Amino acid sequence: MLRSEKQSLQGMEKRLYDRFRKSSDFTCRTVVIANEEFRACYLESLVNLRTTLSTINQNTVQPDNDWTRQDFHALEDEDDSVIRLSYELLRGNLILFNKEDSVTVIEPEQPDISRSIAIPNSENPIQSAFDAFTEDIDRNIGLLRKKMISDQLVIETRFIGGRSVKKLAVIYLEGTARPKVIESIRKSLDENSDKELTTARDLTRMLGHPKFAITPTYISSELPTETVQNLMNGKVVILVDQLSFAFAFPAIVTDLWTTTMDANFPQIFQVFLRIIRVGATLLAVTLPGLYVVLNSVNPELLRIQLAITVAKSREGVPYPSIIEMLLVLLLLEMIIEATIRLPKNIGPTITMIGGILLGQAIVQAKLVSNLLIIILVASAIANFAHTSYMNAIGIRIYKYVVMIASSFFGILGLEGAMIWITLYFASLTTCSVPYLSLSLKGQASDE
Template sequence: MDVRNDQSLSDLELQIITPFEHSSDFVYKSVFIGRERFMAYYLESLVDLSKTLSVMNTADGVMEQGDSAIVITDISKAILQGKLILFNAEGLMGITDAESPDISRQITLPASENPLQSAFDSYTEDIDKNIGLLRKKIVTSKLVIEHKTTGTEVSKKLAIMYLHGIAPDKVVQAIRTKLEKNSHKEITTVRDLLAILGHPKFALTPTYLSSELPGDTVQNLRDGKVIILIDQFSFAFAFPTVIRDLWASKLDENYPYLFQLFIRSIRAVGTLFALTLPGLYIVLNSVNPELLRIQLAIAVAKSREGIPYPSLIELLLVMLLLEMIIEATIRLPKNIGPTITMIGGILLGQAIVQAKLVSNLLIIILVASAIANFVLSGYLNMIGIRLYKYVVIFASSFFGIWGLEAAMIWLIYYFASLQIHTVPYLSLSVKGKSLDE
């Protein structure tokens, strides 16, 4: 392409260089390919020049021809994406796919999930690698992959994937429209993506499923969900979620059906326990002690003997400690983690009971509800339940057993009011036939 027609070479050069004048990794220098001399413009952090040149010298004439209407912004975008811009003496320009230095991670074991008896590979940050992983896992021409880019200043590559004919058209259409409408918005975090997709800002339950495992994603695709991959995120996001995702981990489907039923019912019961146990403690301890059996009532009264605080304060105090321990352990390096676990065990164990700060029963309730909480599938699901637990606690302490019931009913009302991409949250499957009912 001849660019000398309307602007001189030095003018053009200046225009390429100007946006990058503060970037010290931006390099322009003359190189020889074959016997010809070229000017090369590139980011040295993204382009391995010597490797690229040696590849170019062995394969002749791999100069990519850009289309005729290239503007200067496209050139700088290409440079940002790690491409190599070449000009020869006549002012002919080429944008080349360059060899990149090895800065992306290898495919490794999942870091935040713990798959049992299934494929162990997990996503990396590179979106093309991720798509490749998925393509390998689900070999069908029905897998539709649409690439999108969002953001004006900072651009981000997205890929929408779904199985044609299985994902409901309505859902795909809803997601596509939202993405197109908001394509000028930038994505740096998952919340940005949710904002673009128009999800509620204050949702109690995660409105998406994130997974590190391509195997999970395949199951999600087959369930009719739409997958969005974001470049430089080692997670696949599945939309929309339904209530079933609270307890149904996709990996269960590798097990015999009876085992899956058993595991899932334990999770469902766990949800109930995690939600109600702390509230129930308050109800039985202070508001409605008549609900306990007499033998238990005597034992509970005995265990609370000499505790200075009312049960609500007692519970909140210990809950706070527990939440802090959970938060502290999650992001700590693996070699400090056990220390916190040990200290937490002492704190929330016999010590606090012997100090007569809280009752024995509360520790039992607390631990049971914490365990029940972690039974749920997915880290985000747990947080929602962990949060709602406090609503249950307060409702119970104000209104007793009635409050507990009301809080549970309220949760169901809330779920019923949720609708994500035309799919009601309280449906059991995304591809259900009666979607709008």
């Protein structure tokens, strides 16, 4: 251990104690290592002291085997030195003071406070591995390393935050990811390194993404296999400590109907599934608007027999079709959110009560038409045929825009709303990449 030449480290322990005196898990005690006394300062919640001391003493007994340590060199400003030591404590390291006014920082054995690798909870992998990310970023990086054995896999680790420091890893495949995307993410993270990072929204704000974007600018996944495919497709992946999801940047329009799991199927199956998803997207967005158009604004678009049938289905309904549609759609949104938030043992029960009993009762009470229930169910099923929950939320918002425009301007309003959505997509740029790009690998034909 080296003696500090810049300043004496006496009193550093007291200043650390004063800084952490309100934390009940902060401890300073005397320990013996290799027949030498030290004052050990650490956080009990992050350090397994008994196992750490046992490991160090075993290493010191072995010849030509020095125990792992990092000598701390004090700065000229004593306050900065205390801040550095505090930072090491918060990272879960062990601080040792000896009688020679020197300090050693040790990476100790840590208690098992992270859950083990388990099956995914929010995604359903098909013909794929069933392991999922955990809250430990180092373990997540290990999962990626195990699934992608390549020296072109680049992992850049940094620490973000002011009051609460979070470890973050930027991962990409060299030669596949676009350099301008990598530089854009690096620059944004460097400029916002002092901001707090606790949620995915904080991360997107750091990267300068639009605050009120109704289209997701990233793809999140808890599956290491899907994350590997995102890397191979040219995306840059960001892992955040204590978040069990990988965030792939940037999202492009093809992410609405493609998923990396499609690579497990033959080519003809991939094409078929993607056609189904594109059709589901169009149905989810346009069906509510079409119902309003054909009922209230432009019923002349239907054949006379079909128009009469549609009119009879609404016989007895006391309000316009736009109010009818909004009422049932908002009720469906509440059922969906309740099903997601409730425990799994009662979630299906709520779905049955809301979907069957309430639907039948509201039709019998002549509050909505039978045709509306058919449109509602078809739109809901089409909405959840997409590749991710984030994309499904965006489609749920788009259909309200189309429906309101249709109620005012009829079929022309529906067409205008679809054109507006297309122009909105064309205006989006994420990490220097247009949202309407068809590929991120190399020089794609749309670049």
